[in-house]
Amino acid sequence: MTDTTNHTAKPPADNGGMPGNIWPVRSAVAIAHAISTCRKSGQMGLVTGPSGTGKTTAARAMVAALDEEGIDACLVMMTRAADGLQPGLLRIAKAVGAYVQPNMGGADIYDAVVHHIATQWGRASVLVLDEAQFMSEALIDALRNLSDEVRGDGLLRGVVMIGTPDLAARIEGKLGGRSRHFEPLRGRLYLDNLDGLGASDFDAIASGLGVAGTQAVQLLAKVATGRGGLHNVARVVQSAKRLAGSGQPLSLGTLRIAMQGLGVGA
Template sequence: MYDAFFGLSDRPFQLTPDPRFWFDTATHRKAMAYLGYGLAQGEGFIVITGDIGAGKTTLVGHLMERIDPASLNAIRIVSTAVRAEDLLRIVADGLGVAPEGKSKAELLLAIERGLHAVARSGRRTLLVVDEAQALPVSALEELRMLSNFQAGGHAMLQIFLLGQPEFRERLNGSERLEQLRQRVIAIHHLDPMGADEIAAYVAHRLQVAGWQGRPVIADDACAAIHAASDGVPRRVNQVMTRALLHASVMQADTIDAALVAAVMADQGVELPAPVAPSVVVEPEEDAVAIAPPVEEAAPRAARHDEHALDARVATLEARIAEQDEALRRVLTLLMDWVEKDAVPEALRGAA
């Protein structure tokens, strides 16, 4: 809905990683520099870690677009707790070797032959493993063994591991991974964006999607977006998607701090924070309780509860009014589409 309202050719803040929207934040520039250094070495392991939504998968997509397939054969694996032998089968398949019915020894021999075949074509092989924190130690050990394959004194396989922060902690803290740790030639952790990077990030993604200046992004909006997202790219995308949708429903041409605050308030309504249980503290035997008489405390508590209830009712009524207004605008837009015979295919099918 909002892309048509603002004249955008695409949805700029979709959650699915898309290399077209790659943006060079300071931390992503460092990551690409480490990757460039590691690939130039042609051996060992490169490790990139980051929190959920930090842009690891987008980084891989950007790397894949820049790789020359004439010089580098890239195999990509998204790990979901793959066992060691299954991992070998995936690598063999990526090398064009049929893994069916082969024992572990046969798989290793087939992988080595596949790597030699790639090397004879003048290329190196890069194995990219995403979600590496899910791999068992046995699978990581198999990866280390694969990195031993050489031809003419040069490694035939280089391995790029991406994972969440716990993978880095596991790599540094496990004695069983000492040999793998010694083969890591480059490592970097993706940090969140700084507050000063939000405006450029938002503008870049909007421009890729055909932004012509609508909506206007107010100066105070970027600070609010950073506060709401902690600078994590995926969270920024979530906040901006909600803000664009809210602005289109309200027919607003400007996204400012007040609109972002309204969006976050709506999100709070959908996902209410849990209420902490009350704690009853039993007085010690020797303690002296100092409290107003019961006849004075009860009316005071009643007045407090009454004021709190009135305030809550007023807040709920204001939210209901705002939601009613938003619903009327949505229905108006739908009626306009029906009258112009421009109902989306998804809605026609549902009808």
């Protein structure tokens, strides 16, 4: 039965095979779980969360891990410049390796993508679309059709969209009006709406990094909730590790020196 979860989720007990080389923050666990669930069930999913919470890093790591296991998986970064049906499908087609030409129409590109995935991808494969908030209603609807078609031969293949909270609000009709494009999608979409970073995320990051002391953890939390989110945390941590030396814990003083050197405030 299709999962119609629509909530601010706690991390599931099963981390969906999340790679061990990324921080186990809630967004990473949620994305790993969504990708695992959708590719094994052949359904379409959506994970949304604020910018700077580690969504893209988690998606890249998960797709790379699946690729290493020999599982067909492709991550496509969507853009505002390719938000429409034809340019969006063209971007997806090139990413998955379907044979297309730039002058082809949307319908022909769509058929090429469906044919490629249906004939070249194996069971439990997955197409992941990051920055999906840039996609138009028509493009999202085309992906719903694609999701239906590529699992029609009995080989389960998933489609997962990752984006900011406004995408879920659009699909759910919370931004003024309910689009007809989204009617077939609502009610059968695996949906996980995440909030911002919280205490459990900071603890997970600190534990994985060997950060020493409550004040050091609190400092990382301030960086994570500021402008740049986890992107700045990663920069600070990389710099602090170089300063601390191999195998040494990251102290409050080392983190502060790293932040000053990078011009990162807290």
